[in-house]
Amino acid sequence: MIVEAIGKISSPELRNASTIGGDLLQEVWCQYLRGGYSCWRNGGYLCYGAIGDNSYYHSAMGGRLCYAVYPGDAATALIPFDARAKLATPQGEKELSIEQMVPGDMLVDGKIQSHVVRYNEILTSVVIPPPKPGVRASFEKLRPRGVWDFAMASLGISVQLHDKTIEDSRVVFGGISGKPYREKTVEAFLKGKTLSAELGDQAVSVALADAAPLKYNATKIDMAKGLLASGLARLNT
Amino acid sequence: MQTIEALLLEPVGCLAEFPSSQFHQIAVRLFRRKGKASLSGSRSYWRLLNLLDALDAPLNEEKKRIAEAFEIEAVDAASMYEDVVPALAELKSMGIRLFVTTSLSRKAALRFIERNSLGEFLSGVHTRDDAGGVKSAPLLSALKGASLSPEKTMFLTDTLEGIQAARSAGVHSILMMNDPDEAQRLAMHNPAGGIVSMHEMPDFIRLIDAQNQKTRDL
Numbered sequence: 001m002i003v004e005a006i007g008k009i010s011s012p013e014l015r016n017a018s019t020i021g022g023d024l025l026q027e028v029w030c031q032y033l034r035g036g037y038s039c040w041r042n043g044g045y046l047c048y049g050a051i052g053d054n055s056y057y058h059s060a061m062g063g064r065l066c067y068a069v070y071p072g073d074a075a076t077a078l079i080p081f082d083a084r085a086k087l088a089t090p091q092g093e094k095e096l097s098i099e100q101m102v103p104g105d106m107l108v109d110g111k112i113q114s115h116v117v118r119y120n121e122i123l124t125s126v127v128i129p130p131p132k133p134g135v136r137a138s139f140e141k142l143r144p145r146g147v148w149d150f151a152m153a154s155l156g157i158s159v160q161l162h163d164k165t166i167e168d169s170r171v172v173f174g175g176i177s178g179k180p181y182r183e184k185t186v187e188a189f190l191k192g193k194t195l196s197a198e199l200g201d202q203a204v205s206v207a208l209a210d211a212a213p214l215k216y217n218a219t220k221i222d223m224a225k226g227l228l229a230s231g232l233a234r235l236n237t
Numbered sequence: 238m239q240t241i242e243a244l245l246l247e248p249v250g251c252l253a254e255f256p257s258s259q260f261h262q263i264a265v266r267l268f269r270r271k272g273k274a275s276l277s278g279s280r281s282y283w284r285l286l287n288l289l290d291a292l293d294a295p296l297n298e299e300k301k302r303i304a305e306a307f308e309i310e311a312v313d314a315a316s317m318y319e320d321v322v323p324a325l326a327e328l329k330s331m332g333i334r335l336f337v338t339t340s341l342s343r344k345a346a347l348r349f350i351e352r353n354s355l356g357e358f359l360s361g362v363h364t365r366d367d368a369g370g371v372k373s374a375p376l377l378s379a380l381k382g383a384s385l386s387p388e389k390t391m392f393l394t395d396t397l398e399g400i401q402a403a404r405s406a407g408v409h410s411i412l413m414m415n416d417p418d419e420a421q422r423l424a425m426h427n428p429a430g431g432i433v434s435m436h437e438m439p440d441f442i443r444l445i446d447a448q449n450q451k452t453r454d455l
Binding site: 040044045046047048050051052063064065067107109110111112214215 | 238411412414417418420421424428429430431432433437440441443444445447448450451452
């Protein structure tokens with residue numbers, strides 16, 4: 001699943017020239033930030049995405065000053081495997097879960113960033129624990145163009161099965177929030193359920209109840225729910 | 238921006254959604270205005286303030302009573318935004334001094350504060366009655382009365398007139414972006430900043446503080 005997810009990041013040319021660290025710690029791709037607007041991440045004090053065109057690259061799950069979505073795909077795929085990151089810091093090595101490293105908009109060293117890596121720290125490695133027995137996983141991504149585009153919504157999902165009963169799961173949405181959005185309500189709902197053709201629709205009914213779309217991006221939530229249904233269907237095949 | 242020490246709060250549109258009709262009624266009764274009320278309580282309120290501001294002499298007692306009665310009706314029908322109380326509590330715990338600075342009458346302002354149990358968070362209340370004027374007058378009254386430094390003070394507003402009032406008082410105008418289309422228009426008037434929700438205000442002030450700290454450390 002991770003290989004499949006990495007294969008959906010950007011274009012082949014950029015993928016072959018880039019690093020996992022670059023994907024995990026990349027700056028948001030808000031058109032207002034990239035267009036030089038004086039926004040929160042650009043020395044200003046206002047989010048233009050919250051009041052402008054927020055159809056593609058802005059959060060549908062609320063925000064914290066900046067409403068840009070976290071743009072990476074790798075984190076969405078790594079969190080379902082409880083992957084961890086190692087950082088070299090002036091105080092020695094530090095280890096964080098990917099979820100802890102990319103918690104969404106944070107004030108770090110006097111600026112807003114999606115991750116907690118400080119200016120004097122370097123991401124040195126990502127450790128993926130061996131999958132537990134009975135784990136199935138899937139990565140889904142919807143984007144405006146087939147290659148070289150960011151997720152309108154994505155999903156990294158893993159379920160640990162005993163026969164067809166779900167003992168544990170990780171459900172992580174990308175492209176809809178300022179962080180890889182772990183949907184623990186769905187995880188709790190899935191626990192003890194049998195993987196079946198109907199499970200997707202049932203899971204969708206409890207998913208993303210905290211959605212807070214901006215003016216133009218409510219479709220992201222529909223897309224994310226669709227991905228949850230299709231992700232669970234894939235795991236059932 | 239310098240580290241922020243005080244926040245000036247206009248209840249109408251920034252702390253609560255106010256109805257429009259009462260402010261419109263004041264304009265009709267006192268200024269013989271015609272036409273329909275705006276859908277926005279804030280816009281009706283600030284339009285009324287424009288009329289009050291343009292008066293050569295203060296309102297007589299009877300007109301004051303009429304205005305006050307409608308304002309109290311508006312206060313009673315207003316619904317406070319749910320994120321206000323947690324945000325004010327957090328701001329107060331950060332040591333930020335909070336003032337209600339409003340062009341409402343004193344009676345209406347105090348009723349609003351009491352109805353919504355905001356008294357414990359506030360360092361002061363400055364109304365048009367205390368300030369002897371509307372728009373920037375209550376802001377100036379707070380600055381003077383509490384010896385606030387304008388460059389360390391913010392005023393929250395959701396209208397162009399509010400941005401202008403802040404500018405003329407020398408404080409930072411912070412746009413409350415309640416309606417995205419209106420906020421987009423107002424953003425072109427260069428407010429000092431903007432927030433989508435009051436819950437962002439503590440982070441806003443922390444960010445400025447952190448930026449200043451970083452500058453000091455360099």
